[in-house]
Amino acid sequence: MFEELLAKIARxxxxxxxxxxxxxxxxxxxxxxxxxxxxxxGIDSNYVRTWLDWFSTDLAExxxxxxDQLLREAGSEVRS
Numbered sequence: 120m121f122e123e124l125l126a127k128i129a130r131x132x133x134x135x136x137x138x139x140x141x142x143x144x145x146x147x148x149x150x151x152x153x154x155x156x157x158x159x160x161g162i163d164s165n166y167v168r169t170w171l172d173w174f175s176t177d178l179a180e181x182x183x184x185x186x187d188q189l190l191r192e193a194g195s196e197v198r199s
Contacts, residue, residue, distance in 0.1 A: 136155075137152055137155060137162065137167050137186075138167050138170040138171055138174070140152050141167075141171060141182050141185050141186050141189070142171070142174055142178075142180075142182055144185070149185075149189060152186075152189045152193075153189050153192055153193040154193075156189065156190055156193035157193050157194070164186075164190070167186060168183055168186065171183045171185075171186055
């Protein structure tokens with residue numbers, strides 16, 4: 120049970136961190152997003168996209184397109 124809780128926390132932190140890395144857009148952060156997608160194929164991309172859509176609208180930047188491109192580059196199969 121404790122292991123399941125830790126796994127849930129780790130997934131949440133991964134998903135939450137990704138959205139800020141994409142928005143920041145530093146090359147190192149974008150590379151980290153690709154690595155996270157490779158190591159965590161179960162990334163909840165809908166969760167990340169929901170946040171990126173909000174930021175895209177507010178900041179007039181295509182963050183979802185950036186995220187999708189990173190996933191394609193990583194070759195990751197994530198949950199849609």
